[in-house]
Amino acid sequence: MLDIKLIREQGERVHTQLNRRGPGTSKALDQLVEIDARRRDALNKSQTLKNKKKTLSAEVGKLKKQGQNADALMAEVKQINAETDECDGKAGDLEAQVRSTLLNIPNIPSDSTPEGTDESQNREVRKWGEKPAIDFTPKNHLELGESLGLLDLKRAAKISGSRFAVFKGQGAALLRALVQFMLNTQTRENGYEELYPPVLVNEDSLIGTGQLPKFEEDLFKLRDDKLYLIPTAEVPVTNYHRDEILPEESLPVKYAAYTLCFRREAGSYGKDTQGIIRQHQFDKVELVKFVKPEHSYDELEKLVTDAESILQKLKLHYRVVSLCAGDLGFSAAKTYDLEVWLPSQNTYREISSCSNFTDYQARRAMIRYKSKDGGKSELVHTLNGSGLAAGRLFVAVLENFQQADGSIRIPEPLQPYLGGLEVISS
RNA sequence: GGAGAGGUGGCCGAGCGGUUGAAGGCGCACGCUUGGAAAGCGUGUGUAGGCUUAUACCCUACCGAGGGUUCGAAUCCCUCCCUCUCCGCCA
Numbered sequence: 072m073l074d075i076k077l078i079r080e081q082g083e084r085v086h087t088q089l090n091r092r093g094p095g096t097s098k099a100l101d102q103l104v105e106i107d108a109r110r111r112d113a114l115n116k117s118q119t120l121k122n123k124k125k126t127l128s129a130e131v132g133k134l135k136k137q138g139q140n141a142d143a144l145m146a147e148v149k150q151i152n153a154e155t156d157e158c159d160g161k162a163g164d165l166e167a168q169v170r171s172t173l174l175n176i177p178n179i180p181s182d183s184t185p186e187g188t189d190e191s192q193n194r195e196v197r198k199w200g201e202k203p204a205i206d207f208t209p210k211n212h213l214e215l216g217e218s219l220g221l222l223d224l225k226r227a228a229k230i231s232g233s234r235f236a237v238f239k240g241q242g243a244a245l246l247r248a249l250v251q252f253m254l255n256t257q258t259r260e261n262g263y264e265e266l267y268p269p270v271l272v273n274e275d276s277l278i279g280t281g282q283l284p285k286f287e288e289d290l291f292k293l294r295d296d297k298l299y300l301i302p303t304a305e306v307p308v309t310n311y312h313r314d315e316i317l318p319e320e321s322l323p324v325k326y327a328a329y330t331l332c333f334r335r336e337a338g339s340y341g342k343d344t345q346g347i348i349r350q351h352q353f354d355k356v357e358l359v360k361f362v363k364p365e366h367s368y369d370e371l372e373k374l375v376t377d378a379e380s381i382l383q384k385l386k387l388h389y390r391v392v393s394l395c396a397g398d399l400g401f402s403a404a405k406t407y408d409l410e411v412w413l414p415s416q417n418t419y420r421e422i423s424s425c426s427n428f429t430d431y432q433a434r435r436a437m438i439r440y441k442s443k444d445g446g447k448s449e450l451v452h453t454l455n456g457s458g459l460a461a462g463r464l465f466v467a468v469l470e471n472f473q474q475a476d477g478s479i480r481i482p483e484p485l486q487p488y489l490g491g492l493e494v495i496s497s
Numbered sequence: 498g499g500a501g502a503g504g505u506g507g508c509c510g511a512g513c514g515g516u517u518g519a520a521g522g523c524g525c526a527c528g529c530u531u532g533g534a535a536a537g538c539g540u541g542u543g544u545a546g547g548c549u550u551a552u553a554c555c556c557u558a559c560c561g562a563g564g565g566u567u568c569g570a571a572u573c574c575c576u577c578c579c580u581c582u583c584c585g586c587c588a
Contacts, residue, residue, distance in 0.1 A: 119556080
């Protein structure tokens, strides 16, 4: 949520910056300032009336105590009440309008976010490692997974439908090893505290991080309870500190959380239908940080480095991409994607997305910090990034470490998690 | 799911229709005291919104949430949520 004061005072700038996401993005701002002015007007009237009412009511109390008649005053207060109700109603309606408008306006892109309208204009920041030397026609992860008995999508479709997978045998063990390896790295080497949160969350949490009210159709919702399945651990972990004031000296607060994630993938029909790249249910280790505003962009760089450390340890070739304004997520001010090399597709595919949300989520979720030497509490900046998506990492391992005979070489750091297993073969 | 108890400031805990944003205590901050510390004494110590150059004053709201009764509600009534205890069920 953007600051209404900022919109009030620097409307032109906000318009310009929002429209970097695409023409017309700032349209919702148009009437906002005027509605807000009317809101404050009604509020002021109501408050003046309430003040008068309070004084008179106290008078009534005094008179009654002295056994005197207070009928005239009581009638007057009744009259004021009618007016107050009207003002309150008006102010309430206007406030609801302002809030719902604000909830549907995305974050302002950072100055360092590149210009551009879509994915094709994202800017490559750096590359790491090299493409694997494969001197045969590489198989894709589905062929490899099925022939080695690691994946069973046919039966998954029978059990649940399309975009679901069963990981089997050494495939299931490999997925588990990847999760374990990522969690250990992030908690033991990169300084994150582990959290294992619920995957069902309430509406307030989803409003807090920005999935609601605008993106309800992307979420799985329970029929009989007001709960949703999380699309990412960002939701429960960021909301862990919703409505809290954190002590300044605790910042930055850093959490790593492994959860299942659930996405309806509405509107992605026909995209990545083969294999397990795009699933309704997938595993992910998420990194979330709460930081002081002045550090958030430095913290974003570190967050990216922490996510990269997993790929580097596994010696997987990847590149870092800075998303352009048009490709930026709703709540983000700046985002780096990590894209891992997939030999079968001869391209880089997203495996992590690391974002700085500045104070946008913090304002929605009311997450603040207060310095030890008093002063006003201020909104924190929130960040998060995948560290990493386990299903896609599974794909990358299969494809990049495949050998001519169809077997998979297990990267050394993973071997301890698989009882010393060095190769998966049929 | 059934029965009962309860949700008040950072914490504990009073208040149960009238100057109560809320007694008292603890904690915390600052000051005095001290060689230093403790104790003691004093002062201060919530959030949001409005107004404002102002994180000064002033005003409004907030005692789980939302409604209602009343001139007036933390206090009375209704609905919902959450916590605890017992029973049932269950991993």
